[in-house]
Amino acid sequence: MTKRTIYLDYAATTPVDPAVAAAMRECLEPDGNFANPSSSHSAGQRALGRVEEARAQIAARVSAPADTIWFTSGATESDNLAIQGAMLAHRDQGRHLITSRTEHKAVLDTAAAMEKQGFEVTYLVCDSDGLIAPEQVAAAIKDDTTLVSIMHVNNETGVVQDITAIGECCRSRAVLLHVDAAQSIGKVPVPLDQWAADLVALTAHKVYGPKGIGALYVRPGTKLAPLMYGGAQERGVRPGTLATHQIVGMGQAYELADTDREAPVLAAMRDRLWAGLSAIDGVRLNGHPTQRSPHVLNLVFPGVDGESLRLGIAEIAVSAGAACNATAPEASHVLSALGLSDTLAGSSQRFSVGRFTEPAEIDYTIERVTAEVARLRELAGGAPAWCTN
Ligand SMILES: Cc1ncc(COP(=O)(O)O)c(C=O)c1O
Structure with a gap:
């Protein structure tokens, strides 16, 4: 441009930061880390090393252990995996989902798709400043509520929800919390060691990384049904050959943020x-x-x-x-x-x-x-x- x-x-x-582009290029060239990270030969294992390094960089940025970061194609997929995956995995315990009217379409359209499948969805209404009060979340939780999905930073207004307080409401009622944090990195801290969040959607392209790569933070023990089948990558919940160059780019972008x-x-x-x-x-x-x-x-x-x-x-x-x-x-x-x-x-x-x-x-x-x-x-x-x- x-x-x-x-x-x-x-x-x-x-735009992709030049340092991110340089890290990605290294994974694309014939003498670089282009091998399949699932291959057992040394070239594959070297590529796997770069993937795991990126996982650690992303985890460090959000104060989480590396093995809680699962790669996806972006925040849209992460939102889908979090909401559909959690609701389907817990369908016998509870079929009620709570979200808000100001979510990104990646959440709202997923919630609508869940409604079509017979799940019940409550849409919380924000105040005129765009805020959801934690008390609204508490009041909406029912015995059959499985998941609350509330975004951190709104992509249209920039309004930041009080995820700490909302998380406490969810935790006290043993309800899962999913947070769309696609806009947050590099602008507002995402302290996952302090939030009671179980699932958090992340993406690379809002923070000088490449498009088409993201991650879902999954708190250990959180049950998710896979939305795709086809391999053992990302614990079999998100199969498919890992996109080494994209992942390395995301890791570098998060390190810089x-x-x-x-x-x-x-x-x-x-x-x-x-x-x-x-x-x-x-x-x-x-x-x-x-x-x-x-x-x-x-x-x-x-x-x-x-x-x-x-x-x-x-x-x-x-x-x-x-x-x-x-x-x-x-x-x-x-x-x-x-x-x-x-x-x-x-x-x-x-x-x-x-x-x-x-x-x-x-x-x-x-x-x-x-x-x-x-x-x-x-x-x-x-x-x-x-x-x-
Ligand atoms: C809040 C929010 N959620 C989800 C998304 C979708 O992210 P991605 O483009 O990585 O699928 C975006 C960006 O468009 C966003 O701003």
Whole structure:
């Protein structure tokens, strides 16, 4: 991508860090670690060594033992394996699943598929800041509840749920907790040694690793039914030849993702953007003002059609919300859950900053968005009276 595009869509995906690409390349070349890690010859065992090193790097980043990290193709698969795998494995003990309306589609569509198979699902409703109260989780747990699935960092608003407290509710009622932490690494700590979480979905491509690789943290003793059959890899629960280069890339990406170092830099960029854009008449922040990740700023510009704004600032990559829903015509289910009308949800933009964001790009974005909002409002006959400060 040329530098003429300003990339402020790091919540959708990130570029691969050059150090990650170099580590991956070593596993692709004829004199590198390309062998099948399941092969018993020395080349295979060397590749296996690299896989296990990556497993340890990922485990270290989330304060978990290495053998709790099981590789998948990404957070979507991890969410599916966690939810379907746990519900199917415990189908005789309990058929009730609890989740929330603001989850990623990887969870919501999986929950809907479980409902079609005769499982019962409770969808918790967040408050207008996007938060789920731990008491709501406690109140929803029934005798036949098997699993609660609540995300950590919301991909559209950046709102961070109180997983520690939610985990305590689940643990005290002997209910499993699954957490989608796809957006968290490098931005908000994921202390699995402190959370009472049994299953946690991780991915590489939100944190400068390659697409198509992820992991599921599985607390020892958690029963999961496999969704695929075909080999003994990943304890037979997730069979298939291990993608050494992808796994090594993910390991390297997680090693580089130092939250203590990076989160304050991201927060400074996000705050610089908000300081500039908050001067626009009527602009509002979507999601909790403080309990949120440093990389996401979701704003509503009343009276401005979101798609028109994105077209007007085409040299700046921002999005309406989740990239996977970008072609869906309906309003964001996350912003609707926060109580926004379809019109306000359609006037919202997600800006997300990352490792390669520069202050000059933020300043340019402030200038361009401010001018474009003014132009679009002018075309529409001026900003409505209620949205002037
Ligand atoms: C919160 C959340 N969960 C799940 C996913 C899906 O992750 P992946 O692209 O690794 O399947 C994403 C990213 O799109 C996400 O932001």
